[in-house]
Amino acid sequence: MANDRAMHPRRLHDGRYQWPAAFLLFLAFSILLFGSSLAGHLTTAYIGHDEDPRIYMWFLRWWRYALDQHINPFFTDLLWAPHGFNLAWSAFVPLPAWIAIPIGRALGEAAAYNVLCIIALPLAALSAFLLCRRVTGAFWPSILGGYIFGFSPYMLAQMLGGHLNLIFAFAIPLLVLAVFRRLDGEVPAWRFTLEIAVLLIVQFLCGIELFATMTLFGGFAILIALVFFDGDSRARLVRLIGPLAAAYAIAMLVVSPYLYYLFMRGSAGAPAWPPARFTGDLLNFIIPTEVNLFGTFGLARAITGKFSGDLYEKSVYVGIPLLLLIESYRRMKWRTRAGRFLIVMLAITVVASFGPALRVAGRAVLPMPWAIFTILPVLSGALAARFAIYTSLVISVIAATWFSDAPARTSTKIIAAASVALFLVPNLVPSFWKSRLDIPAFFTDRAYANELAPREIVLPLPFPDSGKSMYWQADSDMYFRMAGGWTVTSPFEFTRMPAVRYFYGAIDLPEAADQLKAYIARFGVQAVIADPEETNFPIWQQTLAPLGITAQNEKGVWIYKIPGDSFAAYAKLPAAQVEARANALRFDAIVEAAGKYLADGHDLSKLSPLELKRLDLLPRDWLVDAAPDAYRDWQIAPASGGQVGIIVVGSYEGVRPLIERYRAIASEIDYPAPTRWTPDAHPRLDVVKPLLVTFDSAHLTAAAQKLRDSPPPERTTPFVAGVTAGL
Known part of the structure; x- marks a missing residue:
């Protein structure tokens, strides 16, 4: 070792000015x-x-x-309000x-x-x-x-x-x-x-x-x-x-x-x-x-x-x-x-x-x-x-x-x-290497102080994962709290809510307006602030319109002030049932689209979200992105042996009704995928994971036909009544 320089390096007696240089x-x-x-x-x-x-x-x-x-x-409770977040788990x-x-x-x-x-x-x-x-x-x-x-x-x-x-x-x-x-x-x-x-x-x-x-x-x-x-x-x-x-x-x-x-x-x-x-x-x-x-x-x-x-x-x-x-x-x-x-x-x-x-x-x-x-x-x-x-x-x-x-x-x-x-x-x-730091005048001119009370809970759109609203809050000297955040990981109480994934860009959310009301009520949101320059702003407008609140166009942002007694019925809805309803309705739509695809004689090997969208088999307001890394709450693809695999993302409580509904006819159920689910399985309850349900073509076609002939309860009951009843 004495002759090996990497472990026994030369002693240097000069170079006094080398490190500053x-x-x-x-x-x-x-x-x-x-x-x-x-x-x-x-x-x-x-x-x-x-x-x-x-x-x-x-x-x-x-x-x-x-x-x-x-x-x-x-x-801090400035992020993921009102629950707050342990910043030790952030960078x-x-x-x-x-x-x-x-x-x-x-x-x-x-x-x-x-x-x-x-x-x-x-x-x-x-x-x-x-x-x-x-x-x-x-x-x-x-x-x-x-x-x-x-x-x-x-x-x-x-x-x-x-x-x-x-x-x-x-x-x-x-x-x-x-x-x-x-x-x-x-x-x-x-x-x-x-x-x-x-x-x-x-x-x-x-x-x-x-x-x-x-x-x-x-x-x-x-x-x-x-x-x-x-x-x-x-x-x-x-x-x-x-x-x-x-x-x-x-x-x-x-x-x-x-x-x-x-x-x-x-x-x-x-x-x-x-x-x-x-x-x-x-x-x-x-x-x-x-x-x-x-x-x-x-x-x-x-x-x-x-x-x-x-x-x-x-x-x-x-x-x-x-x-x-x-x-x-x-x-x-x-x-x-x-x-x-x-x-x-x-x-x-x-x-x-x-x-x-x-x-x-x-x-x-x-x-x-x-x-x-x-x-x-x-x-x-x-x-x-x-x-x-x-x-x-x-x-x-x-x-x-x-x-x-x-x-x-x-x-x-x-x-x-x-x-x-x-x-x-x-x-x-x-x-x-450079990007512009654009920020609406609503924040640079401190107009927010005229519209918001200190520490009000705000739902910003775009959601904080874009970074914009995080900087809005920082530039306002932490004046308001946000029912969201970008902290690498997110609290389970939020991530299980379907509206969060909608804000992340998964626009294919059934009953988006009702899901938004449930989110607002659950986390005490007092104002929604939306950036009209964002690509998804027209879609947000459609979802926000059923709130019945007149928006204020104020210095580069749209503000929806939420009255204190709004959506009281939504505040009492169990989070697991709110999530389960969205998962069921999404899964229903995918099964029905795939069943129609197969019944019409299309090539099973070409089955994909893009193909279902091209054939107008999916709901027209669903956005399907061709990018390989696009965030998506679901997926469908051919599986081995002429079968079809359908994936939806949710907590165990949120996907358990789907497991119970299809376990008798599915070829295989994996949760969290790719782990095989069995009746005695005990998955974690505090994480959101993918559910993979694999069908053979005949059972998938039959399941789609049953959805049309005997619509399940989530398709026939209003949101609040259905969630309250566990449907």
Whole structure:
């Protein structure tokens, strides 16, 4: 081990000004690339796309609000009112929020968010530079290593998505650096323990997902190192375990209030996304997405469009030059213990990034071992594609070592470095990284104070998952509460209500107006505020019209004030029955449409929601989206053996009536799918999951005919009377 530089690095006695120079270089690049488009728009535009950046602005404002008001920062009833939400189960970035408080006070949360984005990647690059310099003792190879990590496709994609909790990762390379210093005997055990504890606390307060995955991969690293190193090296590795355990104990003690709310005050329930939703794709290792320059070309877009997930999670790209460099490093260093250690760790991170299955162009072709980790707390919610951060960290060290040690000519190394940098160049269009922060004058002019009482419960449309209304609330200094929110996970009391999925975009909701009344009454909504610029606004208008309330068009929004005694009958309706009625009516419509499709002699193999919509067999107000990731409450498709599978989404209480109705004629019932349902099954009652009912063609056709000949009670009774009677 003494001769293996990655585990026993060179001592540096110079470089006093190297780290400031490196940071300024990385910072200048970040400002030039991301900040230049914000000139004059620091408070009216933001770095990133879509909804999450505005949501993180809410989190920044929340911490300032909570500290100013001297209230519990872990729980709020501003979201998901009146019940409230445990924010420990959200990505509410305490440490970045505290850092940004002065900027927020002076310029507002949009500016604070932008500044955090601009400094996050240079900080990560600097920490990787320090690690690489420790390993190699060389400045320019370490600069390249810092760039590979700090401006990796993972970092670029997560910043574009606005995920502050995933780009403040500078503590991770510093933790590895601290381990090297202890292995080299430069710091005593007590100081090493304190250094590690501080870095653990920092990472925990920046993002608990990275803290959890960092701990997992750190454990793997120690185990692999114990396998490859022996003698005195192994003994020194073993002696790390005690101080590391003590550091974790100190860190957990410091963050114990956070842990209390995380584990003792209720969990977030099921993970927000299924494990297979966001995973690495084999082709993504050589083909980048639009966050990199080469991913902007048409062919690359066509291929990456087939990968699972969204643009922000397609981030395992490495590039051909780096892949060739890694192979050259393997040939050069495989005989050394450190070389084998780094290559094996790289393989582990790559395999983990594939998630439960290896995908090629979006298709799962081979089961992968990560599936066993999806049952663990916190880690079950981690997205496999995000493990690319550890891949890029290992590669940064490998690349820096190769450029420092490879017996190649200087000209060859310069060409190789230029090739690596070129293939990793970010999208160079500044406007690509920027979005406008549009907000109605109703909020900027404080007109809301004339229309709403403080802490009134508001139903905003668009729903807070779009991020817009989260920023409305933050910009109003938390003036009103919202019967909704975007907190990654949502309270079961809300998610079981069919109206919530309607607000999320599942417009195919039977009796939408009645469902809206039930939602308003159940959660004490006192006003509906709708943005007329939204695509679904005409549909919302149709649903809101039966409320019988005249809308006010006020400074860019439409306001529906709900009288206090409205919809009293709806307030008493059991939530399970409200949900069950919507599920039954939706399932009835799907069965009837599919039965007519088969009776008319159409091709079973072509059966799909789009085909039923094309043939006008579904209700005309149902929107069926062709996008593969479109949110949909239901699905229908051919199954094996000439059968048909129908999926609807609901809680167990909400789908149990359907199970009882069709269990006698269905070929198979799965709940939560793909788990086979049996009469003695006891699924969780506090989650919303898919129900899959499989029919053979004859039974499906007969079920459709029975719906027409003998309509079930939910089709023949008014909403309130039917729900009250359990129909």
